[in-house]
Amino acid sequence: MAELITVDDPDDPRLADYTGLTDVALRRRREPAEGLFIAEGEKVIRRAGNAGYAMRSMLLSAKWIDVMRDVIDEATAPVYAVTPELAERVTGYHVHRGALASMERRPLPDARVLLAPERGSVRRVAVFEDIVDHANLGAAFRNAAALGVDAVLLTPRCADPLYRRAVKVSMGSVFHVPWTRLTSWPEDAGLLREAGFTTAALCLSDRSITLDELVARRHEKLALVFGTEGDGLTPAALAAADAHVRIPMDAGVDSLNVAAASAVVFYATRPDPS
Numbered sequence: 001m002a003e004l005i006t007v008d009d010p011d012d013p014r015l016a017d018y019t020g021l022t023d024v025a026l027r028r029r030r031e032p033a034e035g036l037f038i039a040e041g042e043k044v045i046r047r048a049g050n051a052g053y054a055m056r057s058m059l060l061s062a063k064w065i066d067v068m069r070d071v072i073d074e075a076t077a078p079v080y081a082v083t084p085e086l087a088e089r090v091t092g093y094h095v096h097r098g099a100l101a102s103m104e105r106r107p108l109p110d111a112r113v114l115l116a117p118e119r120g121s122v123r124r125v126a127v128f129e130d131i132v133d134h135a136n137l138g139a140a141f142r143n144a145a146a147l148g149v150d151a152v153l154l155t156p157r158c159a160d161p162l163y164r165r166a167v168k169v170s171m172g173s174v175f176h177v178p179w180t181r182l183t184s185w186p187e188d189a190g191l192l193r194e195a196g197f198t199t200a201a202l203c204l205s206d207r208s209i210t211l212d213e214l215v216a217r218r219h220e221k222l223a224l225v226f227g228t229e230g231d232g233l234t235p236a237a238l239a240a241a242d243a244h245v246r247i248p249m250d251a252g253v254d255s256l257n258v259a260a261a262s263a264v265v266f267y268a269t270r271p272d273p274s
Contacts, residue, residue: 002058002075004065007082010089015080017102018059021164022092024134028160035105037162039172041097042067047172048103049074056102061087064098105162108180111188114151115195122150122178124269125197127225129185129237130157131258137161138169139259140226145173147266152179153188153223189240197223201241202261203233208246211268224265229257 007015017036020026031037036056039048042064049055055077060068061084072079087095115122126149131137137159144152152161158181159166161174182188192199198219214222225241227233232255238244247256247264256264 002072002077002079004072004079004081007080008086010086014057014078015059015082015090017056018087018090018100020092024163027163031163032105032160036102037105037160037167038164039101039103040095040099040164040168042099044167044172045071045099045101047175048101048167051172051175053106053175054104056104058102059087059090059095059100061095061098068099109178111153111180111182111191112195114153114178114180115191115197123221123271124149125151125153125192125223126262126266127153127155127182127192127199127223128158128258129155129225129227129233131226131228132157132159134159134163134165135169136229136257136259138166138174140262141166141170141177141179142173143259143263143266145170145177147263148270149177149266152177154179154181155185156182186234186237186240189237192223193242195221197221198243199223199225199241200243200245201225201227201233201238202247202265203227203238203244204246204255205238205244208244211245211247211265214243214245215268222269224262224269226258226262226265229255 021038039045055075057077058079060079060081062081065081126144128140141161161179167174189199198221200214200222202225225233225237247261
């Protein structure tokens, strides 16, 4: 059972994991370097724990202590009870969900291991290229979880899926979809080819086929590659892809944001239940 500790000093060093949560640049540097990430809200904290992430500590306002009593009873990490005002001073924003937890990151798997042929269940993967918006990335992970994508690969410049905003938008789905970060892109597209995947780049180009055409080809293993809303996929990524694919649209609309596009594509390419 965790020790419940009342803290009334915003400068208490025991709260260091929670300081400056609104400073994105700072947190991007600190969290991976220190091996932590922040889970916000009851559901997300529970999902992180259920996914096997170890807790470093938890920060709760008084009204959440009874709600989280079972988590407190099972935790071995310290639990800090604070007022909402103190939580705001420490984090830099109003913690309206009233519950935060600092969790231990886990080492990312090697992409070759994630895609290995002996892992026969990995047949549909998503590749996100240079998506730096945490909300978009979190939403895309939620789509991947909901629509049965087996794994997610991120290019080196992609945002951190375990950053608080991404975790929150994903509703903890980032904990349940296997993912890793590629070390070199688009060179690592070769790993997909070696593992038997057909790589389909979502884009508008002269050689684009429709999403329906892609589905009709019934590829056994499919890697779906998405770029940023503004610039789309890089020329090098397009050159490395086996196919270019577009979502047919009406009313003069030529593109969707990556979260919406991924939902459409994941649904259309889901395995035939028969």
